[in-house]
Amino acid sequence: MSNSNRTKLLLDIGTFLAFLITMDPRFSGLAIHEWLSIALAGTIIIHLLLNWEWIVNVTRRLFVKATNGARINYVLNWLLFIDGILIMLSGIMISESAMPALGVTLPMNFAWRSMHDISANLALLIMGLHLAMHWNWIVTTFKRVFFSKVKKQVSLSARQEA
Ligand code: HEM
Numbered sequence: 001m002s003n004s005n006r007t008k009l010l011l012d013i014g015t016f017l018a019f020l021i022t023m024d025p026r027f028s029g030l031a032i033h034e035w036l037s038i039a040l041a042g043t044i045i046i047h048l049l050l051n052w053e054w055i056v057n058v059t060r061r062l063f064v065k066a067t068n069g070a071r072i073n074y075v076l077n078w079l080l081f082i083d084g085i086l087i088m089l090s091g092i093m094i095s096e097s098a099m100p101a102l103g104v105t106l107p108m109n110f111a112w113r114s115m116h117d118i119s120a121n122l123a124l125l126i127m128g129l130h131l132a133m134h135w136n137w138i139v140t141t142f143k144r145v146f147f148s149k150v151k152k153q154v155s156l157s158a159r160q161e162a
Helices: 003-022 030-050 052-061 068-093 110-133 135-161
Strands: none
Touching (some): 003 030, 003 135, 030 052, 052 068, 068 110
16 A cells, blocks of 8 residues: 555545535534635645646546546546635635634625535535545545554464464
């Protein structure tokens, strides 16, 4: 198991849990909702940089010899990215905690509030599809990261006992 796959998996699990928390501002409280999602933008940038090679390769091959699966994946990733920008932008425009704390006050506008709701719900749907498309990688990497050590220890202690 390469270190980079382990880093990717751990970062992805953290990002996903943070995403679930941000999806329920009533549960977390508004201040946590806003600061956590601003931090989430940073982890998403790292996620993109760690997967940059895949992005460049698929972009190059997209119209030549990419599989249909890779093409669907690619379009989904872009939709998720654009939707993420809409969520962040609208979130900042309706911010009641983070922006005022930074001394920025923005005029209230109902359209931004609706955009925030719609883009957040859309993200849930696209994120579900995104996870489904990467399910094999998630399960395989998860098993390698969390269970290969256990297996090694079991076979080592079995050998020591023999
Ligand atoms: C990953 C990013 C984000 C996600 C998934 C997300 C998701 C949501 C959801 C699901 C709601 C509840 C909508 C409803 O109950 O009708 C909400 C409300 C809200 N969000 Fe976000 N949001 C994100 C980022 C942000 C950011 C960056 C800010 C501001 C800096 C922000 C500020 C707000 C505010 C002020 C509300 C209204 C809360 C209320 O009126 O009760 N959000 N967000």
